[in-house]
Amino acid sequence: MIPTMTALTLGLRYFAGVFAIAFALGTIRTLLLAPAIGAMAAVAMELPIILAVSWWWGRRLLAWQWLNLTGRAIMGGTAFVWLMLAEFTLALAFGRAPGAYLASFLTADGLLGLAGQLGFAALPLFIKPARA
Numbered sequence: 131m132i133p134t135m136t137a138l139t140l141g142l143r144y145f146a147g148v149f150a151i152a153f154a155l156g157t158i159r160t161l162l163l164a165p166a167i168g169a170m171a172a173v174a175m176e177l178p179i180i181l182a183v184s185w186w187w188g189r190r191l192l193a194w195q196w197l198n199l200t201g202r203a204i205m206g207g208t209a210f211v212w213l214m215l216a217e218f219t220l221a222l223a224f225g226r227a228p229g230a231y232l233a234s235f236l237t238a239d240g241l242l243g244l245a246g247q248l249g250f251a252a253l254p255l256f257i258k259p260a261r262a
Contacts, residue, residue: 137201140191141208147187148209148250149216152180169239177246184250188257202254210251 155176163172188205197205221231234240 133197133201134204136195137197137204138208140195140197140201141205142212144184144188144191144205144254145209145212145216147191148180148184149213151183155179169237170242173239173242173246177242180246181249181253184253185257188254192254192257197254199255202257206251206254209254210247213247213250 159172159176163175167175191205192202218228218231222228235244
């Protein structure tokens with residue numbers, strides 16, 4: 131496989147692994163935490179867990195197939211594109227209008243969530259090789 135394809139494949143795997151956990155946590159956040167403590171506090175509680183999972187999963191993937199800095203940027207960018215497509219698709223599937231989905235990023239909890247999503251995309255750039 132050529133290096134770009136490897137980076138794209140790892141980006142898809144990075145997204146899929148983290149999204150599986152994030153979907154479950156997001157459901158708990160939306161249905162249980164946010165009504166009890168507010169949307170901002172709920173996002174603030176969920177975010178470090180998701181970023182820790184992202185770090186762990188990204189490290190595992192990069193231990194399996196190491197990429198240079200460019201490859202890791204492609205990996206993170208690919209994962210971010212898949213994440214945004216998945217979230218947009220889910221928003222539409224649950225009856226949210228496209229404009230309402232985009233406007234949600236302008237709220238405090240939406241901006242914090244977006245910052246976390248950008249952090250998720252950037253994490254592969256900071257992961258050191260697991261092998262010595």
